Amino acid sequence: MTPSLDTLCHSQFDCRLDNPTLLKAITNLCEATDSGLLLHSANGTEIFRFSSLRTRQAQHQVTSILVHHLERIGTVKLNVIDPDKADAIMMCVKQIIESSLDQDVTSENNENHHFRDILNAAPIAISYINGQTRNVEFINPMFQEVFGYSLDDIPTMDDWLERAYPDESFRNNIIASRSQKIADYRTLGLPVPDIRTHVVCRDGSTRQVLQRVRWLGEHRVTSYMDLSALSETENRMQTRYGMLEMLLTNATLDEVLISIVRRIENNINTGSRCSVLLLDKTHTSFEKSYAPSLPKNYNDAIIGVQIGLGVGSCGTAAYLGKRVIVEDIMTNEYWRDFTALAQLAGVQSCWSQPILNSAGDVLGTFAIYNDTPSSPNNDDIDLIGFAARLAAIAIENRSTQLDLENWAFSDHLTGLVNRRRFFELAERSLVESYQQHIPMSVVILDVDRFKKINDQFGHIVGDNVLKALAKCSKHVIGNQGVVGRLGGEEFTILLPESNLLQATSIAESLRQELAKLSTPDGSEDIVKFTVSCGVSSNDDLEISLDELVSRADHALYQAKRNGRNCVIAYQQPE
Template sequence: MKDSQNNDVRLEDILNTTPIAVSWSSLSSGRIEYINKAFNELFGFALDDILDVETWLLRISPHREYYQNIIAPWIEEYRSDVSAPDLKATLFCKDNSVRHIKMCFSTIGDKQLWYFNDVTDHWVAEERLRARSNMLEMVAKSSALKDILKVIVKQIQQESPLSLCSVLLFDKDEQCLRLGAAPDFPDIYNQAIDGVKVGLNVGSCGTAAYLGQRVIVEDIYVHPYWKDYTQLARQAEVAACWSDPIMSSKGDLLGTFAIYKRSVSAPSEKDFELINFASHLASIAIESFRAQEALQKKADFDHLTELANRGYFFQQCEVLINKSIDDHSPFAILMMDVDHFKKINDQFGHKTGDLVLQKLASMSLSILRRDDLIARIGGEEFAILLPFTEKNEALLIAERLRASIESSMVLSLDHQNVFFTVSLGVACRQDGSGTVDDILNKADKALYQSKAAGRNCVFSVEGSINFRF
């Protein structure tokens, strides 16, 4: 081809001006004979880096099965056609970055002309919009927080296939990080980081939470932040970690989002953009979940003592009684009442009475076991559910409660020592079945026996309940 100045204009020169990545290969040998400038800029490969179409496509495919199951059948199907329809593919560049490509080829004689159109930005925008929509739907449906965070982690790992990601949640009371979601880390790693204290030199996440700013560790094995955790990193087979603090809309720490790499790595601008998106999405999820949790707590818990309320207690009793029937397991219910509570209110005032109830609640929680449930079901009346508990053990727990509360006190508003005691009634389900009301009535009768006996004591009604199936 010649122009008006009689100079040769080669096809290569024309293709070098197009923004679309183009190459051509020999149909007979498969060898790639030409790549344009856009091809080099997109994939990072020079012509000397590439042998033939199959070898190169295998090299840039996420894994061999991807090439064999998706790309190779497409090439074979349209090999003899003049042109092939677009194929959407996920491919790796020379620097291991990921590109989402629409590619096709045309056959002209012995040549195959290949076109590669980078649609990564469009793909990322669509995927992030979908991830955000899915997350908000899960929040609206009150899905478990761990499931919501897992969706976010999987989305980021899909966008960055050579990464492993984790979300840790900040426990303000314990000043530590709890496992939120890290679905592709080994159990030994997740168990080790669950509960790690926030502080300087506590890996990338503990340090990011402590400093309240992003921490980039390009090489775990030489960085002082990871000095005490290199063995753990080896077990997880990771070599770099970039961690971002997850902050609430009010600036409070919610947790951390971390991107790990299996080789020593520095983040690119796109990586910074990705971790910003991930942290923001996780922040929305955690804040939304905690807002719902707070509303639920208001519905299920007593505002003064922060114990369960009557409705929640009965709900949990129904659940446990059904489980108890299925498992043939015992449980006990205690009824507890503050002795002469009206006198305390009359003598010291209602605010002191409130302090007594709060003290009783905190003392009880310090004695009861993790699976036990205590609820405020009336003014000064409390009920306690003891799962998998026989009668003798229930009586011992009741006596520990009575003795501990007897030895406690609160200060009135005028700084007087206010001592108080409780009476308790115990009822147990040993065999058969009964309604919650049946067992509560039995515990209530035992409580009245305690009061009749002079208060500040524990009683259990003798005899059995007529359980109904």
């Protein structure tokens, strides 16, 4: 029986509703809001269910139909503890699903959706303005709540300034000068200092705000923190936004984790300090410590400590994979062998939360230390959990970025840098060579009669020959330079700070080592191979990278003509 178009559409949406990224986002929302959730497709098939011990006690249930492009695609049932938050949580769930279904396959659009979701969830007013057209392209819900303006009210930057600062004299002098300073900071590549200002709202009232301007490409992102009624809760929300903001920047993982620690410290009681401890690759010992407010000798003592039951709050939390609250270090069994270390740091209580990745693996811990015996309140527990989740996102993002860089810059067969990456590094090295007046050399080598190896032994053996060549080359070259694969059986070596004579000697040493290699062919025979090398250098000459490579290639051709298995250095014609 041929399925109907309606059935096919629903099947498509069933598949898209089962997207792991979407379900992970819903899980995070449910965990953050203590909500239970049941997701069904349009035909009644259960797609996803989330519940916890606490959500099973929830009495309030809300059901909503999911509609996308005028088609019913499923239903959501939500169990919540606080009925006053039910509609808001349901709206967030539907927004997450809607965003996922509309999401483009390109990474750029994925990032745009992610960015907009973060801006929509931000607890402070934000505007997103095209710096070239001066059009206001986006304002988040909090912006409309704080100032009362809709996007129709302020379609351009000029419209916004006229509304927010109706006094023409003030606008033409103070605001114009402020705008020029913002432009100057951008030109210099410096962060724009935060500005305290008063903004006139749509209803005529005035709000004092702290304005922060950041640039993302050609877009100006401006946040406005309302200072009119700043409370402790709002302070905590601002801390969270600041940490979220760090994830949108090009900051390194170290900078993000230090920022998380610093921001939490600024938001908790005096005398409290924080740390992020990361596990090594074996997930058995602490490898890194981010705790700038704790003594250096305390941090040094933590590195290398194996996690386990009774290894302080953090070691135990990492071992158990769950939160550990120690209210009094001096009387707690977990700290029995570490009281001297605690006294060294001047801490008497420690609350530790494991940092878990999306697969549930422990990456490290986030902890708050206090200088007196202390118990956390609900806000403290919430803050610890939020910081740990944010640290996990930062770590996973960095891991993903490294994987992408490796994929983009590496040759997948040999693990060497690929052609694109090699020329980027060589171009950079050549500039430094001329700036610092030091030589630079390039070696191009080619496997002799490689086609015959492939024809006689097969491509698998041919691949093994290339991998053996790559491994040996990396070992011989070491930290003297960079080995890359140009393609096929052709390889290249970048030798910064090596003149023609030195580079030729290095190439000859490599040629001899490669001639000693033996590669099994899968039977009783072994495959021997040789290489020919061409060498060129920019000794006392300012030549382009293309010319340098061309000369090395010319020398390689000469080595082939001379009978192969040799090294030829390029010599300028008389």
